[in-house]
Amino acid sequence: MRIASASREPGTLSRPTALLVAGAMFMELLDGTALTTASPRVAAALGVSSAAMAVPISAYLITVAAFIPLGGWVVDRFGGRRTFALAVVVFTLSSALCAAAPSLAILVAARVAQGIGGALMVPVGRLVVLRDIRREEVIRAVALFTWPALAAPLLGPVIGGILATYASWRWIFLLNLPLGVLALCCVGTIPADTGQIRRLDVRGWWSSAVCLGSLTAAAAIVAIPGAGLAPAFGCAVVGVVTGALAVHRLRTAPEPLISLGSLRVRTFRVSHAGGSVFRVVCNAVAFLVPLLFVDDFGWTPAHAGAALVALFAGNLGIKPATTPLLRRFGFRAVIVVSVCGLALTVALMATLSPSTPLVLILLLLAASGVFRSTGFSAYNTVAFADIDPAHLTDANTLSSTIQQLAVGLGAASGALALRFALLLDPHESYREAFVFIALTLIVPIVEGALLPAGAGGNLTRAASPKPAPSRS
Template identity: 45%
Template sequence: MTDSHRRGTATALLVAGCFFMEMLDGTIVSTAAPQIARDLHTAPTSVGLVITAYLVTLAVLIPLSGWLTARFGPRRVFLAAITVFTLASLACALAPNLGVLVGTRVLQGVGGAMMVPVGRLVVLTGTAKRELPRMVAYIVWPGLVAPVFAPLLGGLITTYASWHWIFLLNVPLGVVALLVAHRLIAPAPRDETPPLDLVGTLLTCTGLAALTWTAHLLSDQAGGSAAQTVAVGAIAAVALTAAVRHLLRTPHPLVNLRTLDVQSFRASALDGSLYMAVVAALPFLLPLLFQEVFGWGAVKSGAVVLFVFVGNIGVKPATTYLINRFGFRPLLIVSTLGLAVTTTACALFTRETPVAVIAVVAVLSGVARSVGLSGYATIAFSETPPERLRDANALFATSHQLAAGLGVAVTAVALRGGAALTDGTRSAYAVAFVVLGVLCLVPTAGALRLHPAAGDAARTVVPAQSRVTQSTVSDSRKSD
């Protein structure tokens, strides 16, 4: 293994660790909400602002990551992001009241919004196409592990320590990440940077903030009136529509939407986002089912959900081989269909269902999640031209971040709809699981439409019947 190869692997693992911190902090706080509310003398529902402030900041600032990287260089932005995230985590732990905690969470979101997209861009620009499956496999696992691990870790921390440790854990991890990044990531020459697209920034950030806030209102039963939700949703729709029109017409857009012309990237950004919505919703819905319907404690509930993690990690060493052996299209068809089936199967769970059966379904769901997310995260950049890599990375990060929040919102709405249409709490959960299962069939349909050779540029082993001329591959990138 060459020095550059080892450095690339180490950088991918570093970004994976940063991704884990970012994802964990986006999900674990909900577990500690009652304890935070008691300590800060506020209502538990008000603690929802702590979660939403973080998610809104991530969604708003991620699109800026591409321009900031071009302007200041990836090393400088990445190191600054880790520093801000770590210091903000310490400030969160020391917050004396809810207002300060919300403000420090916004700062934490500023660091998180730059930390992972910029780190992933460093890995992508230094990786040959054939090495993408292996490198992406390292980066993807935190997105799978953190939401599953968060309920158990949050339960343990709030049971045996205090909520402050949710944030204090980031401090030593952030210090180590900063030292490693300073050593690993070398300064890179900066390209000539066009002026910041101020109109695009204003429209895009406003639209994304409003959309994320709409998702919060939908997912929080006490979050706001129907009129408020509709009004914020309308602002999101108007701002994002205007943003798309502007970004397609301006010569130097904040994010180049024409990157979506590449079919493989379009599949990852659109179908992959729907898939991510279902993936993010399950760690939210399963613990609620176990605790509200089955009457389990937080620790037992979190421990059973960890079987999803077993499936994630169990298949992870094989994902690169599976991509190289079978190609992206078959794997995405099987993984999306597998997640749809296992999610729908959760609708059949009752108090009498043996834990072993639940565990098996959870493991199979974890396998589907791992293979599917690895496939979408790899095919996204497999055929993207180098000059559009920065835009593709920003679009990918933004769409998947939004999808995670929207998945929870869709689940909450399905739960309330199920409660209105049925006569029991368990039936409401069954409706929610079925809705998520049906939603996951949309990416299955998208995978069926993929060109058989889509993503072959990132494969090491390409079957003879899949080898096509460069012109054919280029044609497969375009929309039909």
């Protein structure tokens, strides 16, 4: 039986707790992307080739994907506060080791440890916030959790490039130290709740871990310039085979590590089917746009990174209006308009050229950021609209796992689209890659349009302001 938290009134959203978890999510996601632009400097410092830097980058992503399924079981077994605190400690100490790494091998080992901390920190933090709050609080909570997912993938490469250029690449990891200490000072806001203790489904975990790790590895290999496709194909085959074993195990085990029952709930399924395509496209665009600016337009990396701030501005600019839009128009309308808007802006990116006025480029990026933000908020919120509170732990773990895989596949999808476009027309490769990616959004558009008009209405009705009592 779950132990009631003494840190807040049951059913209410603890804003300090939600902000702490959002900050931890930002730290984890930022660290996953900041090393990319700093790779040449890191490689030179460690005496290895730039291509070798794909190993610590991929090691982090693979470890996060492999260990996320354990999150729900660990928080039920040891409690939210202890698990979150341990995850922050592991992440912070491994960040210090990354900063001090004298060789590539030590850096890879430290990144694996970082991945374990990050894999537990983010889903566990989100779970302890969501599992006991009332329906009317869900939209507010998810709104706080959405901004790290929007901001970190855009700011990470910019911050990494600036630090590597004007300071040292080691500061990418040193920044985590004061943030980790601050998180530990505030960990008392995390409820100490435990859940119903289950046996650890070891077979379910290893098959899920190998599947997720293999698919993420395949995605990472595809995203490496010049890498052969044979290793990626081999990893993908391993991922598919172990994925089939994992699904069979999770469906037949008496106490599975992750219950797949949430996928029978339509709103949850839409959020993680079409929603995953939406997330992949968003990450693919974040991968392709800087390459377009540097390789095709001839901009400097700093110039390209600065332009991405427009995308970030669009993300944040619309954020205060997201909840009112969901209340006024409902989830179906917001999802369809967001996906259509993203598809249009991605297709328009195919028309950009070095002669396009900078102001038009920035406006297009800002508009794309607006649709990213509203789409992320709608998908992330509606996922839990019809989930029974008793099944929230499994739903949250499954959601975190699928979303992490979408992040890993994002850059790979952009790289694969670019490779395919190069085969068709080397002179128009970026334009065609953007068109290919935009076309994949047909799937979530159709799926969103088929949602019932009142989907998620229990959240928007609960979150709507109560009418003033009439006076007679």
